[in-house]
Amino acid sequence: SGYCLGGGLELALAADIRVADPxxxxxxxxxxxGILPSSGGVTRLVREVGPARTRDLVLRGRRFGAREAYTWGLIGEIAEGGGVREKAVEIAAELAAQPRLAVSVAKQVITVxxxxxxxxxxxxxxxxxxxxxxTG
Structure with a gap:
């Protein structure tokens, strides 16, 4: 919600699921x-949106909105009506209801x-x- 720039975006890129308001x-x-993202932002962004788009965004310092981020697959949902926190809690509850070992292993397989x-x-x-x- 609001601005997600620099380290904020790098932190968001480290998340498994991302939700944003419009x-x-x-x-x-x-x-x-005169510096560059140094907490994994470049690497994670390349893997999420590809090298060409990453070059455009990083080299130009270009800002972009939630609609673009959603279209590129950078965020999974846009929470309309200012309900981003509620949507995030809803998703977290869904994940918490799943078997923990299966979620953990699935995350590892997806990453690899x-x-x-x-x-x-x-x-x-x-x-x-x-x-x-x-295990079951």
Missing amino acids: DTVFGLPEVGI AADAPREAALLLEQLAYAALNR
């Missing part, structure tokens, strides 16, 4: 003051699968399934 403004303005070769990712997914299947 008026949120995002950006990484660090290059404009994003960068792993297809066959390795598929194998990891199958192994994780087999391991979880034995």
